[in-house]
Amino acid sequence: DVKVTQSSRYLVKRTGEKVFLECVQDMDHENMFWYRQDPGLGLRLIYFSYDVKMKEKGDIPEGYSVSREKKERFSLILESASTNQTSMYLCASSEVRGETEAFFGQGTRLTVV
Amino acid sequence: KNQVEQSPQSLIILEGKNCTLQCNYTVSPFSNLRWYKQDTGRGPVSLTIMTFSENTKSNGRYTATLDADTKQSSLHITASQLSDSASYICVVSEYFGNEKLTFGTGTRLTIIP
Numbered sequence: 001d002v003k004v005t006q007s008s009r010y011l012v013k014r015t016g017e018k019v020f021l022e023c024v025q026d027m028d029h030e031n032m033f034w035y036r037q038d039p040g041l042g043l044r045l046i047y048f049s050y051d052v053k054m055k056e057k058g059d060i061p062e063g064y065s066v067s068r069e070k071k072e073r074f075s076l077i078l079e080s081a082s083t084n085q086t087s088m089y090l091c092a093s094s095e096v097r098g099e100t101e102a103f104f105g106q107g108t109r110l111t112v113v
Numbered sequence: 114k115n116q117v118e119q120s121p122q123s124l125i126i127l128e129g130k131n132c133t134l135q136c137n138y139t140v141s142p143f144s145n146l147r148w149y150k151q152d153t154g155r156g157p158v159s160l161t162i163m164t165f166s167e168n169t170k171s172n173g174r175y176t177a178t179l180d181a182d183t184k185q186s187s188l189h190i191t192a193s194q195l196s197d198s199a200s201y202i203c204v205v206s207e208y209f210g211n212e213k214l215t216f217g218t219g220t221r222l223t224i225i226p
Contacts (some may be wrong), residue, residue, distance in 0.1 A: 004156070009154075035216075038219060041218065041221070042202070042216040042217055042219065043116075043157075043202070043216040044216075045213075045214070090157070092154050092156075096149040101159045101162060102147075102159070102214065103159075104149075104156030104157045104158070105156050106155055106156050107154065107155060108158045109154070
């Protein structure tokens with residue numbers, strides 16, 4: 001059974017804190033993605049990675065960074081959390097190319113106060 | 114700008130009834146179209162994926178159609194069940210060396226007994 005696991009379901013952090021969101025997949029997928037999901041806006045791509053130590057900016061990378069030191073793990077970092085980063089964060093992974101499914105984690109609901 | 118628009122935004126139907134959700138897109142070049150189901154507070158789960166050459170695909174009580182000429186897709190749910198209550202997200206992929214996904218904002222479906 002394929003699995004993408006996010007380290008936390010719910011997080012509450014203070015403004016200015018450094019926040020780490022962790023994602024692990026057990027499918028040996030090359031591609032990994034971080035999205036945020038807000039009401040009325042759908043899923044928006046923050047960063048993605050097609051290989052270890054490789055990262056590319058998505059549509060809304062400002063205020064975020066990522067790390068991919070191992071193939072199975074992709075971390076999203078909020079360097080200095082702000083209230084406008086309160087959102088649902090979703091990690092996904094997929095194979096390299098073709099009509100392959102993207103598998104999503106269960107999501108992390110982050111609240112910045 | 115590539116866009117995916119879904120309608121209706123929300124829908125309420127009685128258990129046992131059928132319904133159809135719509136998706137229009139402007140994504141180009143087109144690679145494939147996917148429908149995801151997202152339960153409240155969870156990550157999306159894939160229902161179907163269709164390429165340019167496919168115009169219908171079924172997954173149990175879910176049937177997706179694709180008209181690549183008019184850039185429209187629909188998801189038909191037959192004999193709805195309470196567990197079908199969820200958001201249904203249309204996702205269109207463009208291929209540019211690696212896949213880029215554009216997400217619709219989803220249709221919120223509520224099944225009432």
